[in-house]
Amino acid sequence: MIAGIDLGTTNSLIGVYESGFPTLLADSEGKRLIPSVVFYPENGAPLVGREGLRMQALHPERTVASVKRLIGRRFGEDETKDLAGPKGSPVTIPINGEDLYPVEVSAEILKKLKAIAEDRLGTAVDRAVITVPAYFNDAQRAATRKAGELAGFAVERILSEPTAAALAYGLDRLQENARVAVYDLGGGTFDLSILRLDNGVFQVLSTHGDTRLGGDDLDEAIAGLLLREAEITTLSTEITPEMKVRLKEAARAAKELLSNEESTFVRLPFMKGSKSHEISLTRAQVEKVCEPIIAKTRAHCLRALEDAGLKAEELDQIILVGGSTRMPLVQRLAAEIFGKQPNLSQHPDEAVALGAVLQGAILEGNLQNVALLDVTPLSLGIETFGGLMNVIIPRNTTIPAKAGEMFTNAVAGQSGMKIIVLQGERELATDNWTLGSFEIPFPPSPKGAARVGVQFSIDADGILQVLARDTSTRSEKIVEIQSAVEVSDEAVEAMLAGSLEHAFEDMDARVFTEARLKAEEMLPAVEAALAQLGSELLESEVLEIQGKSSEVQAALESKETVRLKQALAALDNATQTLATKLLEKAMG
Numbered sequence: 001m002i003a004g005i006d007l008g009t010t011n012s013l014i015g016v017y018e019s020g021f022p023t024l025l026a027d028s029e030g031k032r033l034i035p036s037v038v039f040y041p042e043n044g045a046p047l048v049g050r051e052g053l054r055m056q057a058l059h060p061e062r063t064v065a066s067v068k069r070l071i072g073r074r075f076g077e078d079e080t081k082d083l084a085g086p087k088g089s090p091v092t093i094p095i096n097g098e099d100l101y102p103v104e105v106s107a108e109i110l111k112k113l114k115a116i117a118e119d120r121l122g123t124a125v126d127r128a129v130i131t132v133p134a135y136f137n138d139a140q141r142a143a144t145r146k147a148g149e150l151a152g153f154a155v156e157r158i159l160s161e162p163t164a165a166a167l168a169y170g171l172d173r174l175q176e177n178a179r180v181a182v183y184d185l186g187g188g189t190f191d192l193s194i195l196r197l198d199n200g201v202f203q204v205l206s207t208h209g210d211t212r213l214g215g216d217d218l219d220e221a222i223a224g225l226l227l228r229e230a231e232i233t234t235l236s237t238e239i240t241p242e243m244k245v246r247l248k249e250a251a252r253a254a255k256e257l258l259s260n261e262e263s264t265f266v267r268l269p270f271m272k273g274s275k276s277h278e279i280s281l282t283r284a285q286v287e288k289v290c291e292p293i294i295a296k297t298r299a300h301c302l303r304a305l306e307d308a309g310l311k312a313e314e315l316d317q318i319i320l321v322g323g324s325t326r327m328p329l330v331q332r333l334a335a336e337i338f339g340k341q342p343n344l345s346q347h348p349d350e351a352v353a354l355g356a357v358l359q360g361a362i363l364e365g366n367l368q369n370v371a372l373l374d375v376t377p378l379s380l381g382i383e384t385f386g387g388l389m390n391v392i393i394p395r396n397t398t399i400p401a402k403a404g405e406m407f408t409n410a411v412a413g414q415s416g417m418k419i420i421v422l423q424g425e426r427e428l429a430t431d432n433w434t435l436g437s438f439e440i441p442f443p444p445s446p447k448g449a450a451r452v453g454v455q456f457s458i459d460a461d462g463i464l465q466v467l468a469r470d471t472s473t474r475s476e477k478i479v480e481i482q483s484a485v486e487v488s489d490e491a492v493e494a495m496l497a498g499s500l501e502h503a504f505e506d507m508d509a510r511v512f513t514e515a516r517l518k519a520e521e522m523l524p525a526v527e528a529a530l531a532q533l534g535s536e537l538l539e540s541e542v543l544e545i546q547g548k549s550s551e552v553q554a555a556l557e558s559k560e561t562v563r564l565k566q567a568l569a570a571l572d573n574a575t576q577t578l579a580t581k582l583l584e585k586a587m588g
């Protein structure tokens with residue numbers, strides 16, 4: 001039996017396909033949404049889920065929540081700025097004097113889900129499909145798989161959340177070529193994916209989002225509102241961690257209530273000394289502070305549409321996924337962005353888990369096979385001579401995918417090539433993320449003589465394999481980009497924003513680098529040719545070539561792209577006769 005698991009930032013769910021139906025399983029308290037919260041007592045086993053959540057208010061310092069934000073990440077990234085640790089190392093969370101890895105914490109959540117399922121079903125449940133946000137990168141997918149394995153599951157598939165949701169909404173029964181937008185606003189992440197139904201197969205046309213946008217941010221904003229309304233003006237340093245947790249809990253409860261009610265009362269006991277506060281809150285007040293946060297989803301929706309080459313009117317359905325889409329404000333905004341009422345037929349917080357269950361059933365052969373195709377969230381490539389990014393698999397390519405290119409040596413006598421695997425949208429290698437690197441040796445060869453084939457393949461789980469082969473000796477090396485330890489990653493969103501923001505400088509940097517490489521090749525070649533054949537030219541010609549060469553040198557130093565390109569063209573022009581003579585000589 002293959003379980004389907006939605007491993008969420010705030011809540012997680014597990015289900016199985018039983019007697020022809022996908023069923024989500026409830027814990028001993030009859031609840032299906034299991035809080036993704038882990039409490040570590042001083043002694044004994046961690047408490048997970050609702051029990052963990054209860055302990056969070058008492059011991060926030062020994063509780064881990066929203067660990068999905070940290071999985072597959074490193075110290076020094078935006079996501080991990082609240083944690084102290086050596087920049088660039090895999091992130092750890094200090095609890096009870098021990099440093100925990102996010103995969104270990106996620107594994108505790110998965111163990112809890114496994115126990116719930118085994119308890120309900122009375123049998124072992126040791127295979128699973130686990131979902132991740134559409135634009136989780138390699139490191140995050142691999143870490144999620146690892147967490148599943150640590151929890152004792154054979155992980156049969158890492159599935160993207162929008163594709164799971166589409167299955168749960170039964171969209172495989174739509175007409176041929178139907179286009180669907182999946183708007184997913186959960187506790188900690190937002191993403192918008194556009195899918196197309198093609199011959200009964202879902203294809204993800206594009207995906208955009210923000211790993212730092214979700215209900216948690218709304219809770220934070222509402223907590224601020226509560227403080228203002230209660231006129232609690234203490235400095236934030238005087239608000240203890242326990243008070244903060246209480247405040248956010250109260251904010252969240254009020255927010256969820258206000259999805260159905262117009263107003264509510266929030267009681268905040270012991271917020272300041274022993275004084276307790278009672279604050280009345282209306283939906284309108286909450287919407288006012290939440291609106292700017294939710295409005296941030298609009299740009300992602302528009303970019304995903306643009307990437308898919310579609311207009312909003314061309315969409316057949318909008319489906320809403322994630323607990324935060326229960327807010328009327330979110331539903332209104334989604335309807336407004338896409339000019340169409342969203343489909344609200346499924347529970348938004350259960351759709352992804354149901355889809356994972358259905359995918360498990362498909363893998364087991366219990367359901368007719370609907371293949372789910374995903375796309376690469378960011379471009380993948382290698383660093384080439386001069387420090388440029390050479391894209392091998394572009395962003396938004398449907399996976400599984402395979403692509404390759406032939407490379408050569410840029411320097412004579414070189415006896416190997418360093419393959420640096422990059423992910424990102426920037427022109428310069430240093431602005432992209434290095435996923436890993438390795439050396440492929442070859443016999444020392446003249447410039448441009450070596451032939452190294454590089455092939456990238458991404459499997460259905462989004463895990464990347466890089467193969468490099470020296471065609472002369474047929475020796476090859478294969479590197480699997482798997483573990484979070486090898487992989488450096490930043491927020492995908494920051495990368496996309498950066499590529500837009502720096503588009504012009506980046507293009508300029510690429511053009512300049514290409515011109516610089518040409519100049520560095522040309523200057524010594526011209527000098528050598530002059531030494532050899534200068535005597536056969538008129539003195540004025542020699543002077544002109546020398547002048548143009550110095551101008552190229554000066555342009556190189558000035559780092560001005562246009563000037564360098566012009567100088568190179570002029571040098572090219574001035575050396576026509578010289579080049580002809582050189583050629584004649586070579587031809588004998």
Ligand code: AMP
Pocket residue numbers: 008009010011012185186187188214215216252255256257259321322323324325326327348349
């Ligand atoms: P998910 O990550 O999909 O489990 O979504 C969790 C988020 O949904 C949390 O931020 C919850 O506060 C939020 N949420 C759940 N139910 C509601 C509701 N009725 N109204 C507004 N937000 C909700």
